[in-house]
Amino acid sequence: MNSLLALLIVPVIGSAAAAVLQRYRLVERLITFLTFSVTFLFLFEIKIGDILTWHLDFLGKNLEMGLQITPLSIFMLYMTIAFGIVLTFYNLSERSKMKGFLLLLTLAASNWIFMSTDLIGFFFAWELMGWSSILMIFGGKREEESRHGALYYAMMSIGGSYSMLIGIFLLSNLTGTFSIQSNVSYLTLILGLHPWWVLGIVSLFFVAFMVKSGIFPFHTWVPHTYGEAPDGFVPYLSSVMSKYGVYGFLIFLPLTSGAHVPSVLGLAWPNYVLLWFGSVTAVAGSVLAFMQDDVKKLFAYSSFSNLGFILAAIALFTPIGLTAGMFHAFNHLLFNGAIFITVIAVISKVGTTRMSEMGGIWQKMPLTFLTFFVGIAAAAGIPPFAGFGSKWMIFQAMISHGLIFATVLLFFASIASFLYLMRAFHAIFLGQLSHKYDNVKEVSAIGKITEVFLLGALIFFGILPGFVLDPINSIVNSFGLKPLPTSGYEYINGFFSSINMVSIFIVVIVTFIFGFALFAVVAKHKKVPQEDNYTAGQIPQDWNLTPEMYQFSYDFYEPMDKELAPFLKVKIDGFFKGFGESVEYIGEAIKEIFTGNVQIYTYLAVGGLVIFVIAGWVVW
Amino acid sequence: MSEWTEIVDYFRGRSMWMLHYCTGCGAIELPPTMTSRWDMERFGITPMATPRQADILLITGYLAIKTLKRVIYTYEQMQAPKWVLGFGSCTINGGIYWDSYNVIERLDKYIPVDIYIAGCMPRPEAILDAFVKLKEMVQMGEAKGYEKYVKNYDWYKANQDKVLKRTSPVLKEIEKVTKIG
Amino acid sequence: MVIVEFLIKLSQGFGIGALALATGLLFGGIGRKIMARIQRRYGPPFTQNFMDLFKLLSKGSVSHGWAFDLGLVAGFAPMLAALMFLPIGPFTLLPSDSSLIMIVYLMMMAYLGMAMGVLASGNPNSAIGMSRALMLMVGYEVPFAAVIFSVYLFSKTGYLTQIVTQQAGGFMNWNIVKMPLGFLATEIALQGMLGEKPFDQAIAPAEIASGPMVELGGKYLGFGMIQHSVGLFLETGIVVDLFLGGAPNFWIFIAKQFVLYFIVILVDAILPRLRIHEATSFFWKLPLFLGILQAVIVIIQGGVLNV
Numbered sequence A: 001m002n003s004l005l006a007l008l009i010v011p012v013i014g015s016a017a018a019a020v021l022q023r024y025r026l027v028e029r030l031i032t033f034l035t036f037s038v039t040f041l042f043l044f045e046i047k048i049g050d051i052l053t054w055h056l057d058f059l060g061k062n063l064e065m066g067l068q069i070t071p072l073s074i075f076m077l078y079m080t081i082a083f084g085i086v087l088t089f090y091n092l093s094e095r096s097k098m099k100g101f102l103l104l105l106t107l108a109a110s111n112w113i114f115m116s117t118d119l120i121g122f123f124f125a126w127e128l129m130g131w132s133s134i135l136m137i138f139g140g141k142r143e144e145e146s147r148h149g150a151l152y153y154a155m156m157s158i159g160g161s162y163s164m165l166i167g168i169f170l171l172s173n174l175t176g177t178f179s180i181q182s183n184v185s186y187l188t189l190i191l192g193l194h195p196w197w198v199l200g201i202v203s204l205f206f207v208a209f210m211v212k213s214g215i216f217p218f219h220t221w222v223p224h225t226y227g228e229a230p231d232g233f234v235p236y237l238s239s240v241m242s243k244y245g246v247y248g249f250l251i252f253l254p255l256t257s258g259a260h261v262p263s264v265l266g267l268a269w270p271n272y273v274l275l276w277f278g279s280v281t282a283v284a285g286s287v288l289a290f291m292q293d294d295v296k297k298l299f300a301y302s303s304f305s306n307l308g309f310i311l312a313a314i315a316l317f318t319p320i321g322l323t324a325g326m327f328h329a330f331n332h333l334l335f336n337g338a339i340f341i342t343v344i345a346v347i348s349k350v351g352t353t354r355m356s357e358m359g360g361i362w363q364k365m366p367l368t369f370l371t372f373f374v375g376i377a378a379a380a381g382i383p384p385f386a387g388f389g390s391k392w393m394i395f396q397a398m399i400s401h402g403l404i405f406a407t408v409l410l411f412f413a414s415i416a417s418f419l420y421l422m423r424a425f426h427a428i429f430l431g432q433l434s435h436k437y438d439n440v441k442e443v444s445a446i447g448k449i450t451e452v453f454l455l456g457a458l459i460f461f462g463i464l465p466g467f468v469l470d471p472i473n474s475i476v477n478s479f480g481l482k483p484l485p486t487s488g489y490e491y492i493n494g495f496f497s498s499i500n501m502v503s504i505f506i507v508v509i510v511t512f513i514f515g516f517a518l519f520a521v522v523a524k525h526k527k528v529p530q531e532d533n534y535t536a537g538q539i540p541q542d543w544n545l546t547p548e549m550y551q552f553s554y555d556f557y558e559p560m561d562k563e564l565a566p567f568l569k570v571k572i573d574g575f576f577k578g579f580g581e582s583v584e585y586i587g588e589a590i591k592e593i594f595t596g597n598v599q600i601y602t603y604l605a606v607g608g609l610v611i612f613v614i615a616g617w618v619v620w
Numbered sequence B: 001m002s003e004w005t006e007i008v009d010y011f012r013g014r015s016m017w018m019l020h021y022c023t024g025c026g027a028i029e030l031p032p033t034m035t036s037r038w039d040m041e042r043f044g045i046t047p048m049a050t051p052r053q054a055d056i057l058l059i060t061g062y063l064a065i066k067t068l069k070r071v072i073y074t075y076e077q078m079q080a081p082k083w084v085l086g087f088g089s090c091t092i093n094g095g096i097y098w099d100s101y102n103v104i105e106r107l108d109k110y111i112p113v114d115i116y117i118a119g120c121m122p123r124p125e126a127i128l129d130a131f132v133k134l135k136e137m138v139q140m141g142e143a144k145g146y147e148k149y150v151k152n153y154d155w156y157k158a159n160q161d162k163v164l165k166r167t168s169p170v171l172k173e174i175e176k177v178t179k180i181g
Numbered sequence C: 001m002v003i004v005e006f007l008i009k010l011s012q013g014f015g016i017g018a019l020a021l022a023t024g025l026l027f028g029g030i031g032r033k034i035m036a037r038i039q040r041r042y043g044p045p046f047t048q049n050f051m052d053l054f055k056l057l058s059k060g061s062v063s064h065g066w067a068f069d070l071g072l073v074a075g076f077a078p079m080l081a082a083l084m085f086l087p088i089g090p091f092t093l094l095p096s097d098s099s100l101i102m103i104v105y106l107m108m109m110a111y112l113g114m115a116m117g118v119l120a121s122g123n124p125n126s127a128i129g130m131s132r133a134l135m136l137m138v139g140y141e142v143p144f145a146a147v148i149f150s151v152y153l154f155s156k157t158g159y160l161t162q163i164v165t166q167q168a169g170g171f172m173n174w175n176i177v178k179m180p181l182g183f184l185a186t187e188i189a190l191q192g193m194l195g196e197k198p199f200d201q202a203i204a205p206a207e208i209a210s211g212p213m214v215e216l217g218g219k220y221l222g223f224g225m226i227q228h229s230v231g232l233f234l235e236t237g238i239v240v241d242l243f244l245g246g247a248p249n250f251w252i253f254i255a256k257q258f259v260l261y262f263i264v265i266l267v268d269a270i271l272p273r274l275r276i277h278e279a280t281s282f283f284w285k286l287p288l289f290l291g292i293l294q295a296v297i298v299i300i301q302g303g304v305l306n307v
């Protein structure tokens, strides 16, 4: 069997098996995990340049469809499938309501997206991916809310898909072919003659990608959906599924940065606009994130803030910008995965997503706590963990263009990320442990293995970034740009300085050893329970003081909210909410028509296909 | 070894951080002691915010029984080495509150006092004098009240319980008072 | 051979750490003395901070568990690590890695570690203090970042060692002359970084019982003091390297640092504390404006790299 085809067929077979054996939860999960692993094994069989084409007789037209491996697609495939293995392995021990067969369908779709050479296959896979993930979100814990979340997501997705569909038709009408490559080169050709046409078509595609990645102003679905999706699925949603948009952008970006387009500050203006979308996304995400009390929503916003970083970097379309963006995409997958997996571990133990009801969990779940700590350290961009290099490269890429305002905005977003990360860290893990959670236990052995693996990965890719940067360099090369110089696995090279992560790691380790030695040598300490705390002389029992009352985590940044309130009023209340509400309104209206049934999306998807067919008649 | 203890004691004497438990009228004498007129910082004595950080507990005057309970709690939260400074006649023999029904008479029945400052109220000079004296005692290795407390804990505890049982219950209906919202 | 080299570097690093700690403690002591003189007091001896540290390290303390211990160690170990990359006068321990952003982020790791430790104590006062410290950080880091980026564009390098060598050859080559606005913004940001008035909301002693430090005693407080002292050395050292042209030898380096710290102390002596949200938004006004103005000037002068 051709291994390209195997990447599509194996997940589908696995999905069918999982669907049949759905009742036996353990078997189903095992099948999901094994299918991911087998698919991963097939990855070793393929190499860059592999191609597979077939012809489809469609309404009398002979359509050429195909699969192809480019450096970008193989990078994406490795990233997503490896993450899927980790997640499904973790889910073996979880009692979450995630449906394995839908996840496998998503996998098949995502493999197709990354390999497709034609727009029909791309669109089909895109729809399949959207469809299965929406059905997945329907299975959330709180039925009413999760249905709402899924509908919201469905509405946005449909909007994006139709926009993409129109784009596809316009394009194929112009060129008479569906091949991505020839379409892109055609667009490049006519860019000089009809820039507006090209930009119009490309932005139709970009809308779909922005929706999928949750880029401002299409981010409104993100918190709703992430907040309601089944716990086991959220890491996949935020780490992997947000990257499809990035892949899409990368297909069309070479076009918009062509030499014919008028430029702003040495940057083609569509890229400049995209860059600002990215920067605004990063800031809005960070600011909204530190005001959340629901942990899933907090990290949903954090995720879309990071997508803003990625978009801003790749929008530059310079070697360093592209490298930084892809590198951050990888790092985001890693640290966001670690964060979300530990978060869902805690949620499954304490049974709530409200952070103000948690606290002090570190005493009960030490390994989870450490993984989370390293995860947020990486997310904050602290060396020597994964995440430092990419953020630093993004800043270099931006500032070397002289984009000072955007850079300062991004830096602000990066500092604000400290705020929400520390808030989550404190509210979930630190502070006072409520007596409610006296019986909370550390995750199972499977969970522990996953966490240790993630911990190791965060450190490994932090100190040896070359293992990621090498494939990224070949991606950059494949876009016709000159990749950054490499000088060994431990180096992060940029414009301004190249940093040897291993030497930094050694220095940090040595200072830590010194710190612990000093700690051991000087005067002894005495261990006290958490009740023995400074209470300004009051005796806690006299005042019936409970740990919950002595935990400050609600409204953690209240003064900041006050300071930002005027901005939020203008932007969020006025625009975001208005936008969100109108979308919600449409959603509600449609929900009423279809009585909120799962089938609507199916109908709409079928409707879309009908339009597709009719349009095909008209065009030819 | 004894040289080492001497060095440690020397530095402990030169850097004493103080937690002032301002229960009585004597507290009013502390601001002039801290600020420009008398400036106690030149002896390395600085006010601190919490018992965890402090070396000296300064009891500035009379102690009602309810207050005593807090003082004991605070004292036990401090870490060795720690010293107690009784400030004013009230801590020595009750002062003008000698016959009050809810004020204790002698502080050192409940916690070990290293130095008393007599006077009602003592002037800043007297306070500084006490600090210098305490410093000398610490450097000589004499101020060992905290060890006495550990050694004779039963005796102190008995004395404390005798008066403290009058304070309970602090509030009759705790839930009603402390319920939030 | 590698091992010998490593041991040499290790002992040198140890020396740098000790030197930085001593300088930081000395600065702290002199600062207290200056403050006392401004308030017309006699003040403690300038060696007071050494005695305080010694006493703290020999005093008993309480621990709230291993996260508390780990946090406090993580609070000053990265600070020492960052020190190893700082050009101190003519000497840099690891010159090939002295990237400025590296140092800044390592310092942030120290703050993160410290935050973990104090929050693990479970005291709401420390949580309030920490939330204030973080909010303040959003304030001062933003103008500081604008300044860092303009220095990058100006010098076309991110290595502190190279930034220093570019300023060689007299006062007129210093960045303070070439980028006065940036220096001004940095000086204001420095006030916030060091947590001196009017930006000492995080450790308001009378209000929230010294905030993050509320549960720290003995050696834990000692570690906090080490962190603060080394941080003082590091932050003033960065500004000296960025704007005051580094130094030909250690003593001049310290003297330049002291000038910066002296300004901070003077401002500290005369200003009251701001409310936290006023402080944060203050940094987004004048200092940020100065920083961005500086960056724009640098860019107009042709600072953009051609990619």
Ligand code: SF4
Binding pocket: B024, B025, B026, B060, B061, B062, B087, B088, B089, B090, B091, B095, B096, B119, B120, B121, B122
């Ligand atoms: S000794 Fe005098 S001044 Fe001091 S508390 Fe008692 S009555 Fe007040």
